[in-house]
Amino acid sequence: xxxxxxxxxxxxxxxxVLSFIYGGILSINHIEANGIDVIDETSLVxxxxxxxxxxxxxxxxxxxxxxxxxxxxVVLFVYIFIIARNRKEIETELYTLxxxxxxxxxx
Amino acid sequence: xxxxxxxxxxxxxxxxxxxxxxxxxxxxxxxxxxxxxxIIILAIFSITYLITRDIKWDNLAxxxxxxxxxLITLVLVTGIIWSKAEWTVWWTWDxxxxxxxxxxxxxxxxxxxxxxxxxxxRGASYGAVLGIxxxxxxxxxxxxxxxxxxxxxxxxxxxxxxxxxxxxxxMMMTLWISLIAYTMLYIIILNEKYVLRKGTNLLDETYNKIx
Numbered sequence: 001x002x003x004x005x006x007x008x009x010x011x012x013x014x015x016x017v018l019s020f021i022y023g024g025i026l027s028i029n030h031i032e033a034n035g036i037d038v039i040d041e042t043s044l045v046x047x048x049x050x051x052x053x054x055x056x057x058x059x060x061x062x063x064x065x066x067x068x069x070x071x072x073x074v075v076l077f078v079y080i081f082i083i084a085r086n087r088k089e090i091e092t093e094l095y096t097l098x099x100x101x102x103x104x105x106x107x
Numbered sequence: 108x109x110x111x112x113x114x115x116x117x118x119x120x121x122x123x124x125x126x127x128x129x130x131x132x133x134x135x136x137x138x139x140x141x142x143x144x145x146i147i148i149l150a151i152f153s154i155t156y157l158i159t160r161d162i163k164w165d166n167l168a169x170x171x172x173x174x175x176x177x178l179i180t181l182v183l184v185t186g187i188i189w190s191k192a193e194w195t196v197w198w199t200w201d202x203x204x205x206x207x208x209x210x211x212x213x214x215x216x217x218x219x220x221x222x223x224x225x226x227x228x229r230g231a232s233y234g235a236v237l238g239i240x241x242x243x244x245x246x247x248x249x250x251x252x253x254x255x256x257x258x259x260x261x262x263x264x265x266x267x268x269x270x271x272x273x274x275x276x277x278m279m280m281t282l283w284i285s286l287i288a289y290t291m292l293y294i295i296i297l298n299e300k301y302v303l304r305k306g307t308n309l310l311d312e313t314y315n316k317i318x
Binding site: 043062064065067068069071072074075076080083084086087090091093094097101 | 116126127130131134138144177181183184185188189191229292300303306309314317
């Protein structure tokens, strides 16, 4: 069970990093390849000039989009890493303490 | 989570007026939901602790508070980034932003009171009271846009939302998938944090008994 938990955590971290990188690359490629992909419920007609303006606007906003996702995932990964490291330390310390207590009882 | 990222970054249509920065909402809203949920869970655990005096509930409350603090910090960061992209300013004293900052300070005061306050059962009781009072901020954040003049739109989703408002169905589906994915991640992290907290307390108790 402990082994499953350990690998499950690693799997989540690896998948998270990969998906983030993959998503970022695909997102940029998608925008470059398809240009504007705008949905408006009230008006579905967008003239070419407006579409070009929107494309420029979208490109300008990509750094903000990237920053938001990047910062969030970095913070989450660091937080998970700190929890995992502290948990390992506590488990090691408890194990050592248990062994030393058993040795003392045997003496 | 993979599905959520794919939907948010690629699949969901781009909103016509906000552009790509609107995709930040698929991250910002789940974080805000979990940040607010944390203080409600914290209040429930605190009430249960005050009734039962079982340290298990206090450990759960502390774990929830720490995770809630991280999430609300991320809500503020992602909100600030979006604000710069769309409103061209990093910060404005909008009611929703202000009440969220108040929640951030509530989490901070809870954690500081537990770290630097009494380490015995009195500390747990003080923290529990603070957690219960802090939960009052949640309805204020949720309804801030309806109560006061705000740059944020009025409620679009949820039980108290304006049912006539229309959100694109694919956008809505992306939002729901994100909400589910981040909630699952939240449960896993909370469980890990709780086990760590329980282990730390066990270690302290063992040392106290021996020495």
